[in-house]
Amino acid sequence: MDTIADLRQFGGADVYLRSCPSRGVLDVIGSKWTVLIVPALIDRPLRFGELRRRLDGITQKSLTQALRQLERDGFVNRTQFPTIPPRVDYALTPLGRRAADLLSSIRDWAQDNLVEVLTARAAYDTRPAEPPFPPPGHAEAP
Structure with missing residues (x-):
């Protein structure tokens, strides 16, 4: 499939072009932690500690960085409440909810096909x- 040199003139994007900003969006969506964080927020807003407990193995630094990126990109809203101790909730935006549907499907696919993937790896x-390649003693054609 050929790509058009620049789809911006047509109001679109072409992720196959190295200069297309949509590649940055794919980087965020394709992140291991995004695939887990966004669907974790589907049912209700969660506090930082709740998210960290839900995402076994994530470091505080990785969760902080991922949440900042998701907030920057409009997937998550961060709400700080003036309580003691301070309370911060993370909730999906409408954009985040649309991404959550897609990412939940990817998560489900990974779980449903795990045995087949592990069998193929083995x-x-x-x-x-x-x-x-090429095999030793094989002369390349001129």
């Missing part, structure tokens, strides 16, 4: 090593 990892 088969790949146990197959004999392939000879280097």
Whole structure:
């Protein structure tokens, strides 16, 4: 499939072009933590600590960075309440809700197909090593 040199003149984007800003959006959506954070917020806003407990293995730094990026990109709203101790909630925006539907599907697919992927990995990892390309003694055509 060919890409058009510049779709901005037509009001669109082409992610296959290296200069297209939509690649930055894909970077955010494709992040391991985005795929987990956004769907975790579907049912209700969560506090930082609740999110951290829900996302087993995420560091405080990684969660902070991911939430800042998601807020910057309009996926998440951060609401700080004037209480002691301070309370901060994270909730999905309408844009975040649309992304959550997509990311939930990806998460479900990963869980539903885990056995098949692990089986394929094991088969790949146990197959004999392939000879280097081109095979030794093979002369390349001029």
